[in-house]
Amino acid sequence: MSRNNKTNAASLLGVAIVAAALTAFAGLSQAQDAKPADAGQAPAKSWQSGIKRTDLVRHDLDVEGREVIQVLVDFDPGVTSPKHSHPGAEVAYVVSGTFEYQLEGQPNVTLKAGESLYIPAGTAHVAKNVGKDKASELATYIVKKDTPLLKIEQ
Known part of the structure; x- marks a missing residue:
């Protein structure tokens, strides 16, 4: 060779x-x-593809520099939002399914359809659909105008 x-x-x-x-x-x-993450369960779905937001209302308030935003948020089973906060208060009303909410500095709370939760301005939190079916929440925000609605936390 x-x-x-x-x-x-x-x-x-x-x-x-x-x-x-x-x-x-x-x-x-x-x-x-x-x-699968756990035996017998499907892999967890990404929040980017497992959460659907439908904007319903966006309107100026009588309070200077504030607006109300209302959004219907649908979560596929097992989907968890990223840890995030908002530049104002949020009221989350569970329309269907079961959610577990983790608010920074507070114990976790599980809510079913018909129950609601107040989330103070700037409070980092996570929402997870802990049920077997799609879950939906009606999120109402009272926030500063011209400010991004969502801030992803580390």
């Missing part, structure tokens, strides 16, 4: 090893992504 053939063979072998390793790694990562 000539020197060039040995070099080419070594290069091809190196490329084949790297390709095999990358293929194995990709297969492993896909298998891990598909594995």
Whole structure:
């Protein structure tokens, strides 16, 4: 075997090893992504695709620089919102399903359809659909105008 053939063979072998390793790694990562978090349960759905917001009302208030915003928020089963806050107070009314709310500095609270919760301005919180079906809440915000409604917390 000539020197060039040995070099080419070594290069091809190196490329084949790297390709095999990358293929194995990709297969492993896909298998891990598909594995349920708990035995017998489907993988948790991402909040980006598992939460649907429908804007209902946005109106100026009689109070300078404030507005009311009302949104219907639908959560797929098992979906959890990111930890977030709002630039004003929120009243969350559960229209259907069951939610667990985690407000910073307070014990968790579970609410069913027909129950509501007051969330003070700037309070970081998380909402999770803990039921087996879609859950919906009616979120009413009294907030500062011209301020982003949602701030994702770390």
